[in-house]
Amino acid sequence: MPAPELLVRGGPLWAGPGSWWPQGAVAATGGVITYAGPAEGAPATAERVIEAHGGLIMPGLVNAHCHGAMALFRGWADDLPLEVWLQEHIFPAEARWINEQTVELCTLLAAGEMLLAGVTTVGDAYFCMHGAARAYEQAGLRALVGQGLIDFPAPGAPEPARNLAVCREFIEAWQGRSELITPGVFAHSPYTCSPDTLRGAAALCAELDCRLFTHLAETREETAQCRARHGRSPVGHLESLGLLERLDAAVHCVWLEPGEEALLARRGVAVIACPESNSKLGAGWADLTGLLAAGCQVALGTDGPASNNDLDVLSEVSFAARLAKVKTGDPAALPAEQALDLALAGGAAALGLTGVVGRLEPGYGCDLIVLELNQPHLTPLYDAASHLVYAASSRDVRQVVVAGRQVVAERRVLSFDLPGVMARVRELAGRVAAGRPGEGA
Ligand SMILES: [Zn+2]
Structure with a gap:
């Protein structure tokens, strides 16, 4: 079997309710998951590998x-x-x-x-x-x-x-x-x-x-x-x-x-x-x-x-x-x-996307995130869902993959110039504020 295009590994995997492995991996080709499960059953390599470094791999x-x-x-x-x-x-x-x-x-x-x-x-x-x-x-x-x-x-x-x-x-x-x-x-x-x-x-x-x-x-x-x-x-x-x-x-x-x-x-x-x-x-x-x-x-x-x-x-x-x-x-x-x-x-x-998003299983789109677990507020880990709902913050998200394409790496958006967009929105907001009732313009 040819190597998958993408392999995400090196951390616990919570693939959906009831699907949990202390060491898991997800592989995908053409933006679609081909493997999601325990690390020992995963492909050994891929065209591109994302290391989770102990972070929690879960659906986006x-x-x-x-x-x-x-x-x-x-x-x-x-x-x-x-x-x-x-x-x-x-x-x-x-x-x-x-x-x-x-x-x-x-x-x-x-x-x-x-x-x-x-x-x-x-x-x-x-x-x-x-x-x-x-x-x-x-x-x-x-x-x-x-x-x-x-x-x-x-x-x-x-x-x-x-x-x-x-x-x-x-x-x-x-x-x-x-x-x-x-x-x-x-x-x-x-x-x-x-x-x-x-x-x-x-x-x-x-x-x-x-x-x-x-x-x-x-x-x-x-x-x-x-x-x-x-x-x-x-x-x-x-x-x-x-x-x-x-x-x-x-x-x-x-x-x-x-x-x-x-x-x-x-x-x-x-x-x-x-x-x-x-x-x-x-x-x-x-x-x-x-x-x-x-x-x-x-x-x-x-x-x-x-x-x-x-x-x-x-x-x-x-x-x-x-x-x-x-x-x-x-x-x-x-x-x-x-x-x-x-x-x-x-x-x-x-949204009419059942079978496409919301789980990490073969056949689903490869939409996943990696959460940094090596932090005091997420230590120790008994139950991933409990942490995600009662202790984690969205700021713990480190990596994001959508349809097999990595769009966030180490909390930096890769797909477009976000700092440039923020600067342009600030400039626009300056004009919006100037036009506010009672503030001239
Ligand atoms: Zn609304």
Whole structure:
């Protein structure tokens, strides 16, 4: 048998729940894993070898929902309710500063942040997504890129009547073009998209065979408004339109009515929870244990870096595990390995990438990270999942491989000039700050 193209070895391997070897190795060819298991069974050599130097080899993390380019507005407006934050701060700033060039630049910054935090797959939803798709392709990060859809003028789509045409053009341009990029549609929410817009999005996704996402039931106010306008809860509204079964994933689902968890499960809608963003906006917490008990696929997302304020999925996992215990009063709720898997197989399912990401097994994409274990806060090691959820930090990530390509080595991004991107974002942010209300310009 010819030597594989890539071999990662020299440390413990946690390949997924229940798959653990004190000394493991992963081999890959053509970006696909050909071996994952104990070191003694691994190929002896490869065209390229990455030594883990005692670090933990594990699957790359999935950030199932974010708005990467909103990194431009990180720290721009904090400590506000969602409605005020969106309507009075974010939407006006986006109208002024967001275009395809700024989306590409700021998504590159987000991609750099995520790669350094061990995220190898992302679900991103925003506007001007040609820019985002180019950024993720350049960064070497696997991405489900959702073109945003909303019923008022938005960056890159000034005429709401043409919004679906903008989505179609984006999907047709990117479908099958890149190994890493999958285009999709992100209908912003039932409160910003009319029933006709939502129906049109579902029909477009069915026609072009791509995935449909939306924000759903994020705040108590959204639920009350939906009841006043449509006579139903947000989930009930989509069900009455016949759209729930066409929806692939719903983001948030903080305010569900009794029985709606089971309805989402029956309709095959994955739920992407964003506990840190929801908490910061005072929106509440999704009931992850209730959703899982009802049979829902559950994934984790950071949401945008303007409401979180980072793109750190490992901290999201840790927060979700702790919140589940607070919400239920039960320390056994959402144990470590199950919490971690929300950012692995859960994320893969929400993004339609089951069998591709979330595990280190033959046939999966070679998306892996190596965590430095030789540190006081990770010593000793009894249980890798416990460390990852309760003790590790994304800053412990040392090496990152996506689709067999090494994109981070010793905490340095190899795929693009991240320091240069940071300098350009700082320069842009200087202009954004100068245009802030009350600060001239
Ligand atoms: Zn969001």
